[in-house]
Amino acid sequence: MDTRILLIEDDPDICDLVAIYLRNEGMRVDVAMHAEQALELFQQSVYHLVVSDIMLPGMDGMQLVQQIRSRSDLPVIFLTSKKEPQDIIAGLRIGGDDYVTKPFEPEVLVARVLAGLRRYRTTIASEQSGSDDVWKDGWLTIHKKRYEVLVDNQPVKLPAKELQLLLMLLERPSQVFSVSQIYERIWGLDGISDERTVMVHIHNLRKKIEKDPANPTYIRTVRGFGYTFGGQ
Template structure:
């Protein structure tokens, strides 16, 4: 079945160019010129991935993503000419999975789209196959098959990339992953590691699952090397 992409961008030339490259990969592409129309289309259709600019008329891309994340964990890629670290952090914090900055090579955006689709579908398939696996201690509980997370016995919803990071680290206890390795495994892109993307997701994951995010016990930093999962619980 062909995957369906929603592209939200007010520059018609960029829309045409991106759509051409995505359709060459056999993807179906719908286009919205502003965030409000894009939100309406998203709610009326099933999309496998969303691409949105940040600077949009009427409602910006950050507000759009914040609304979408209330109901959906579909992969979201920001396409923006804003290059400051804070702009990127804000987008990822609100639930964005990845980003490209303008001007960009269309092939790079396509690679990120295909990677996002692969990871999203792999996560869905894994949940169907591994129904019964459970990791828990007195604070954190994770059903790796059902993709359910409980913190202090309360269900906790994680954006797709945060959940994928947690599952990857949890399933390889005490194995140290570099930032580049995490980026390649979660975002499925080789040779274009972006430390900001990984570190922002780790930061927000810690805030949600750790007793004290300033002194993490689960997502542990190994200075000069990367991150590992501090395995103190039990598996069943």
């Protein structure tokens, strides 16, 4: 099956550059110059990953990704010149899986796209296996193979990266994972670590599954080392 990428960018030169590199990897790339055009394309075709600028004419990339997130959990990578910490945090909180700032090396963007696709396909393949393995206590229920999470018996929708993060920690509840280990396993980039990305996803996950996110009992911080799953 063809891998199809939706690229949203209003700079024609950047569009051409990114499209060339992705097409060299055998991917099909559809280009939209603004968010409204992107939504039209999104409704017409099936995509496997989205690369989007934030500063777009009309609707901005943040609003666009919120609309995409209401319909799909496919990976989203922001590609933007907005590089302040608050911009990165905002992008990840509203549903971005990764964040690449301009200027950028095309090879790095390609590596992040490939990593995002690998993780997404692994998630889909596991989901389709149909087997079930449940972890639960009185508050939280996790169907490991069905990729379903319930909090106080109510289903909670988690973006792909948050779900992968939860399952990774749950897989070895006694192990403490460093930020670099989490980033390598969830984002698939060996030797590259982004502490802010991990921290934002941990923060978002805690808000959704913890009784008291300020005093977490499931996703615990081991100061100076990393994070571990501490439930039950």
